[in-house]
Amino acid sequence: MTVVLAVHVLAAAAAGALGSRLGAKVFLLAGIAPASTVIWILGNGGDILDGNAVTESYRWVPGLDLELSFRVDSLSLLMLGLVGGIGVLVFVYASRYFHGDEPGLPRFAAILTIFAGAMTGLVSADDLIAVFMFWELTSITSYGLIGFNDRSAKARASAVQALLITGSGGLALLAGLILVQITSGVTSFSDLAGIEIEGGVATGAAILVLYGAFTKSAQAPFHGWLPGAMAAPTPVSAYLHSATMVKAGVFLVARMSPVFHQVDTWIFLTVGVGVGTMLWGGYRALRQTDLKLILAYGTVSQLGMLVATFGVGKDKLYTAGVAMLLAHALFKAALFMVVGIIDHSTHTRDIRELSGLGRRMPVLTAATVVAGLSMAGMIPLFGYVAKETVLAGLLEADFFLVDLATAGVVAGSCLTAAYTLRFLWGAFWDKPGVDDTELHRPDPVFVGPTVLLAVPTIVFGLVPSLAEELVHPAASNLDAAATETALKLWPGFILALYLSAFALVVGGVLFAARSTVEAFQERLGRSHDAAGIFQHLLAASLRGAAKVTRVVQTGSLPLYLGVIIMTTVSLPAIAIGADAAWPDDLVAADSWLQGVVVVGTMAAAAAVTVASRRFSAVLMFGAVGFGIAGLFVIQGAPDLALTMALVETVVIAMYVLVLRHLPERFSPTPFNSVRILRLGIAGLVGVSVLLIMVTATAERTEVPVDAEIATRSVPEGDGSNVVNVTLVDFRGFDTLGEIVVLVVAAVGVAALVRTGRRRSTDQGEAVAGDDPPDPEPGPDPAREVTHA
Secondary structure, eight states, X not given: OHHHHHHHHHHXXXXXXXXXXXXXXXXXXXXXXXXXXXXHHHHHHHHHHTTOOEEEEEEEEGGGTEEEEEEEOHHXXXXXXXXXXXXXXXXXXXXXXXXXXOTTHHHHHHHHHHHHHHHHHHHHBOBHHHHHHHHHHHXXXXXXXXXXXXXXXXXXXXXXXXXXXXXXHHHHHHHHHHHHHHHHSOOBHHHHTTOOOOSHHHHHHHHHHHHHHHHHTTOTTSTTHHHHGGGSOHHHHHHTTTTSHHHHHHHXXXXXXXXXXXXXXXXXXXXXXXXXXHHHHHHHHTTOOBHHHHHHHHHHHHHHHHHHHHHHOOHHHHHHHHHHHHHHHHHHHXXXXXXXXXXXXXXXXXXXXXXXXXXXXXXXXXXHHHHHHHHHTOTTSHHHHHHHHHHHHHHHOOXXXXXXHHHHHHHHHHHHHHHHHHHHHHHHSOOTTOOOOOOOOOOHHHHHHHHHHHHHHHHHHHOHHHHHHHHHHHHHTTOGGGGGSOOOSOOOSOHHHHHHHHHHHHHHHHHHTHHHHHHHHHHHOOOOOHHHHHHHHHHHHHHHHHHHHHHHOOSOHHHHHHHHHHHHHHHHXXXXXXXXXXXXXXXXXXXXXXXXXXXXXXXXXXXXXXXXBHHHHHHHHHHHHHHHHHHHHHHTOHHHXXXXXXXXXXXXXXXXXXXXXXXSBXXXXXXXXXXHHHHHHHHHHHHHHHHHHHHHHHTOOSOOSHHHHHHHHHHHHSOSOHHXXXXXXXXXXXXHHHHHHHHHHHHHHHHHHHHHHXXXXXXXXXXXXXXXXXXXXXXXXXXXXXXX
């Protein structure tokens, strides 16, 4: 699998580099990436369907027991088939959809290829953290694809909306996966097989995982980004928003459903949100006049049915869910491609302007009718077989929301039939009072992918046993008993059949009475759609953030530093107060000489804070360092004392060199409440550091490393000065980093000093001139340097 992912990376790089020369043919080059997935499936699919999963594993962070692992079982194989197979058709389709002179086309092709690789990694990754990584990569790449037309405000807004919604879901998913690991003790999908988790933590994990899945699969109330994403070119809609990316959330629900099967919250949310989304999406589809938006809201609706089906966690519904997953990808990708062909040929997608295309585009019309009727659940197409299996599974299931789920799926199926007829009528029928739409006929290569997707829709419908070769192995990865549920073209005169027929009849009535339905919707009023609500919430969030920023971001460096220090001090203080041991043998000093040096050092430190002259402050600051070096001498560490003395000498010399460029005295500061507060914070920090040092010593559980460092100092560091060997050899990289920080700080101070001197010189030259300009008001450079 890593080879396939590498091919995607190379193909994306090649598309970005050669796209400007190839024009629209760059998609044929980029199509090598999904084609490599298909080739891999052909080489390994037989063994995988026989139950022999293909695994790869690479150590990532051994210290944290993290690894990049891939495992392709039958369910992953089915998803790879959709990502790779439909991906090849989409790339061929895109080579005809684009003219080749669109700005940014090579970048678009490269991002689309990376997205295909991200989906390939997502459905084949076994490690939970790797799943999250690929999950987020799909969100990032979809942002670039939706916002391809970056000169369109609508496209930019839609891209941001998709990124924020799916990105927030990704963070929730990460938290949920971490809780799953904590609860189950395993870190991969393969190890989760057969594990059922319960309890309060499991409930929290279920909610977080579903939040991530709902955002990715456009479940209400997070569904608004999917219709908004229709601002993207149609190849993106056909690939991301029907067959692949939106299926990621459904795929995750399917994987995790056996794990959370005993958590009532899981079933309540998947069934409740899924059914509600199915109904709302279907209702919204009946109000659209844009062919693409009809399909977008239809996708939202059917994703809701898939989430509810997989969320129940029953063997028969696993089979039904996998069959519906496959059927939906086939007919919805084909229908989106049809919209692109119509738009490309007529330059409109408005059903009020389209008329007479059915007579003049018979092949495309036939393929569209097949895909559309499969979406509506018409016999003998595969969509009918899948939906019939869903209804039969619900009627036989036993859980506390079964009646609600069944009624919701039937009502949603009625709406599906209605908006399917609306789509077919709007795209191809002759409309009274509307002239035949002008068009230029698409070439066969452009129409070919749609026709190819219609073929398995017919074949799998007429011969469901062929579909079972893919569906049963995939469903058995979720529940071994799922293979006992057969896919049937004619199940007999059972209740599920009557419900399917009822849905078709009601859908036909709703379409026939579309004028009455539209008038009814108009009387209800046009409520704000999800995209509008999102924009209002986003604007309110930005306004709130601006208000908070004005309060907490005052521009005061002492305030920022005070907040950081108090936070740093308070957190350890809580731990110390909760449970900290106090050493029994604690003494104030080992000798009277230590006490004298400590008192002198503290006096020098206090003198630094009250000194009015800079030179005096530097001398007192150096006295503090030399006092600490004296403590090291008394304690019996002359090497450390020598190092400390050398460092203090160099630092004092540097300070003296800088002082000659600064004013002699500090700016006077009044003794007010602010200064008292700063004194209090400083004292609190000192006491906290003391407590941390004392309690940390008492809480030590490991053997100190000083003896080992002293033992290795001469043979490995060639030095008897343990401190120097530690700084230069054992902690060489740390020392190098500290030196870099000091150098950067020194360069910054020098730049500030030079800037202050230059401003002073410029002002002096201006005053010495014959006709000096009025000086601009501004801060005193010396004061700027002082505060810096």
